[in-house]
Every structure is written in C-alpha cells, then in structure tokens.
Amino acid sequence: MRKDAGALWLDIVEDVRWYPSPHNSQPIKLMPISETEARIYYDLDLGLPAESFGIPFGHVCAGVFLESLSVVASARGYRSMETLDHSDMDFAAPDRLHLIGTVRLEPTVLDEETESTAQRRLAAFQSRQTSRRPYDSRIVDQNVLAEASAIAAAQGFDFRSTSDARLVSTLVQINQKTLFSDLRNDAVYTEIMHWLRFSRKEAVAKSDGLSAETMIMPGPVLRFAMGHRALWSFPVLGDVIRAVYLRTMRGVRQLGWLEGPFAEPAHYLEAGRTFMQVWLFFSERGVYLHPFGTVITNPDSHAAFVREAGIHESDTRMAWMLFRFGFSATPPVAHRRPATATLLSPLPETTSPREPLLE
Ligand SMILES: Cc1cc2nc3c(=O)[nH]c(=O)nc-3n(C[C@H](O)[C@H](O)[C@H](O)COP(=O)(O)O)c2cc1C
Structure with a gap:
C-alpha cells in the first residue's frame, strides 16, 4: 500500500x-x-x-x-x-x-x-561512516580497488590509489599542514569554529557539525587548541598538536583520489554522485574512508598534492577528491538533525x- x-x-x-x-x-x-x-x-x-x-x-x-x-x-x-x-x-x-x-x-x-x-x-x-580513527594497517584487496575503478569509470571519472609508503606519508603530512594553514585564514577559521562541537552535549543538542568525538580528540583539548590558534606556530606546542593529530593517522597504508571533469555545476554534481557510489561500495566491503576534502579546497595544498602524486590536470579536468581508506574499529556517530x-x-x-x- x-x-x-x-x-x-x-x-x-x-x-x-x-x-x-x-x-x-x-x-x-x-x-x-x-x-x-x-x-x-x-x-x-x-x-x-x-x-x-x-x-x-x-x-x-x-x-x-x-x-x-x-x-x-x-x-x-x-x-x-x-x-x-x-x-x-x-x-x-x-x-x-x-x-x-x-x-x-x-x-x-x-x-x-x-x-x-x-x-x-x-x-x-x-x-557508512567517516572513520578518522587509526587504521589497522591491512591493505585493501586489489579486486576491491579494481571494482572501485570500474564504478568511477562508468561515470566518466578515474579512481586512483597509492600504497607507496613515501607518497602516503607525504600526502598525510600535506593534509595535516592544510589544517594548520586553514587556521591562519580568518574566514576559514571562523567557519570551522562555527561547525565544531566541543562537547558531547553540544553535539547531540545541535545534531550537526564536527564533534570532537568524531575527530578522535578530547573536547577540552580541541577547544583549547582551536581557541589559541597562534600557539600552533610555537615550536614545542605546535609540535605537540601536530603529533596528537598525526596519531589519528596511524596504520594508514593507502590513499585514493578521484580525477575527472570538474569545471561546471553538472560536473561537480556527477563528481559527488560518483564519490558516493565509491564510498558505498567500500562500505559494502567493510572498508572505511576519511575524505581529505580540505587538501582540495586549500589552493597550496591542492598544488602540492597534484605535484607529489604526479597528476596532470587541465582547465576542465581535476583531481577533486583525496581520501584515506582502510579498516578500523567503528567510528563515533556524527549526529543528524x-x-x-x-x-x-x-x-x-x-x-x-x-x-x-x-x-
Ligand atoms: C564532499 C565531502 C568532503 C568532505 N571533506 C572532509 C574533510 O576535508 N575532512 C574531514 O575530516 N571530513 C570531510 N568530510 C566528511 C564529513 O565531515 C562527514 O561526512 C560528516 O561529518 C558526517 O559524518 P559521517 O560521514 O560519519 O556520517 C567530507 C564529506 C564530504 C561529503
């Protein structure tokens, strides 16, 4: 009925x-x-x-x-x-x-x-969930990667990945530096602060945004670090914050990205559809992912990513999404309205x- x-x-x-x-x-x-x-x-x-x-x-x-x-x-x-x-x-x-x-x-x-x-x-x-937890170092099977490539190709996009330890480490560091660089940009900083939820109570009450819990950070530590961004460039404290963040990246052995047409609204929308298809396929196979979207939205990070990964872009084709993927314990839930x-x-x-x- x-x-x-x-x-x-x-x-x-x-x-x-x-x-x-x-x-x-x-x-x-x-x-x-x-x-x-x-x-x-x-x-x-x-x-x-x-x-x-x-x-x-x-x-x-x-x-x-x-x-x-x-x-x-x-x-x-x-x-x-x-x-x-x-x-x-x-x-x-x-x-x-x-x-x-x-x-x-x-x-x-x-x-x-x-x-x-x-x-x-x-x-x-x-x-399906974003997992910002450490991963368990297992490599995702080649067959799964081949199927993800086929899913993307059917939509006109290329899914590529790397398990090269040096490249993985370099790109993970670019992602970490993006966070530090974004925080120096006042507009981006204000926007991030608007969406951060420092306590469980606030995360449940607002039912949106990025909670400390899903970012695998103690709320008070995140609140202090975000409230004192100038300290991030201090030698010792900056190193501590960097180390805390990079600890969540332990066990990451593989990174993937999507390349394809990315120059007008129809492209962007199909890109999003393709990303979700790949994400759902990974989820079906028990593989978690964590988008590094800010590496794309931060122009310097994007340039560094493209250079390090040897990607060729043109006026209409771009590597428009980067993510880590692998196996982890179930991540905390990001609440919804x-x-x-x-x-x-x-x-x-x-x-x-x-x-x-x-x-
Ligand atoms: C297009 C897109 C870009 C994203 N970029 C980032 C990112 O740069 N960093 C990050 O930690 N999460 C990123 N995410 C993940 C979202 O923050 C996440 O999906 C949201 O908080 C809901 O959590 P859930 O995926 O666990 O349901 C992105 C998600 C999408 C759809």
Missing part, C-alpha cells in the same frame, strides 16, 4: 538524512510537491563560503545527496527520476534556497535479484519556505 504524500517523504528522509556533507552541515532540503515529487534545494545558509572551492563542493554535496536518495528510494521500490537545474550557486543570493532540481519517484517492480541488490545497497548506506528539519512545506510565497512540513 502506498503511503500518503507526507508520510512517504518523511519515511524516505528518515534514512536519507544520513548522507555525508562537508563539516556535517546537512545543507540539502527537500520540498514535497506531490505524493511522488519533490524539489531539492541547497540551503545557502548552511554552505561553506569561506573555502575557495565552497561552490563546487556545494554541488558535489548535492550529487552525494541525490545518489543517497536513489539508494534509499530503490530499497522502497521506487526509482528516482531527476530533472536537474545545474545553475551556478551564489552564496550571496537573496533567495537562500538554491534549486538543485526535481525528483519524481517512479514505482518499480523488483525481482528477487534487484530486491536483494537494493537492500544490500541500503545496508551499505546505513553502515531530525527528518522534519530537512523537509520544507510547499506553502504560498507569503509563508516562509523553511516552515517544516511535519512536526
């Missing part, structure tokens, strides 16, 4: 709200316009404008969301048919909801095989579109 409009979308959003987003800002909003159609928006007030790639990564996040929606809908017997807008995002726009497109849910009849694939993919989606915070009501223009659909 088909559920009524609000109930079906609420049911879908209950799952899909666990999609990953940079800084866990959860910027995507869904406005049902019928039982099976919804408009998808990016809430510009939840974007990350301080970073040089803030806009491309906004579209990447929308692609991550759309892939998540297709997985969640498919396990409920629907195919998600998208009509996408692909207009440029503008963080200064007066209308704070940027339209990504419209999604229509088309009922599908699943045979035994497609049903089991859909349920397997949903289980992978539900178990309730489903009602993602749903918007399709009310007349005189009413705020932010009013939740269901309380």
